[in-house]
Amino acid sequence: MVCCILFIGLPSFAAPSGNIVEVTKRLRLSSAEAMPPKDYFIDVGTKHGINEGSVLEVKRVILAMDRFSGMGRHFIPIVLGELRVVAAGEYSSIARVHSQRSLDQLPSMDYSVFMLGDSVEMKSALPFQP
DSSP states (O other): OOOOOOOOSOOOOSOOEEEEEEEEEOOOSSTTSOOOOEEEEESOOGGGTOOTTOEEEEEEEEEEEETTTOOEEEEEEEEEEEEEEEEEOSSOEEEEEEEEOOGGGSOOOSOOSOOTTOEEEESOOSOOOO
């Protein structure tokens, strides 16, 4: 007896995810001026469920080679911190740092700041309440 169940037209409950595709920072004109924040452009927007105020978790995958047993590679996801969306378009958004893990909470890596190519994922599916 063969039983087959089809799931057609069910909504996806996966959290929206994407990548940091550009990082910009305005230059300050004098030393008296405060340091301007960095803007992180991400490749997800309102069509993916991202809105102004959404909090996104930033992750980087670190590759660990098993040189002792020769059994291959291990991919370890590291959570670096969070971004908060300040502007959301249909397919892309602009976010700024909401929180970052301190260096003593992170494994040793070349760059501990958010950078191009880091993945982002919606932290909560709940709507933003100012």
